[in-house]
Amino acid sequence: MEPWQDDPAPAAPDEEIPPGWLEPGAPPLILDIGCHRGSFLVDLAALRPEANILGIEKQAERVQRARGKVRRLGLTNAWALQSRGLETLRALPRGSVQAVHILFPDPWPKRKHATRRMVDTEFLEAVIGVLAPGGFLRFVTDDAPYADAVRRRAAKLPALIPDDSPGGDFPPSTFEQTFLEQQKPIHRLNWRRATV
DSSP states (O other), rough: OOOOTSSSSOOOEEEEEEOTSTTTTTEEEEETTOOSSSHHHHHHHHHHTEEEEEEEEOOOOHHHHHHHHHHHHHHEEEEEEEEEHHHHHHHHHHTTTEEEEEEEOOOOSSGGGGGGOOSSSHHHHHHHHEEEEEEEEEEEEEEEHHHHHHHHOOOOOTTTTESOOSSOOHHHHHHHHHHHHTTTOEEEEEEEEEEO
């Protein structure tokens, strides 16, 4: 049985998003999809106090750890919810997100398992739906075949325009720190949502 099959069904994402985060005039919303235990989430929230940072993670224990970090640091612009990435993307209002970060998702490196990867065409189309015009999508992985697959899929979606700029200063995630220490190659892909 696959890990997602025996997980209890998470609550509807909109029930756990902090009040006011989706209201008109709210600070920009940034998503950290697959936030793990929340290290990048809280570091980005501290770096971007003018934005709300929402972490999304399917494993309940990781969500609780991420929320614990948010509470300990007294951050009012960060939160984590238990959900699957695609489920949350479908629940959010169109054009409501300034940026989406997908950092080191499970690469499912065996060829026969590649269809289990989170970032497929359906997922990218859902990201396009929630990104505001000019919004930023960032995908980072240590797995070259996964990076190539995502690059090929994104190339078929005219709404995603490759962006070679780094998109700003980002704190390293826990995985990124580990892979940099191991001197593993890291593949960073960035896109902007077309404005028309």
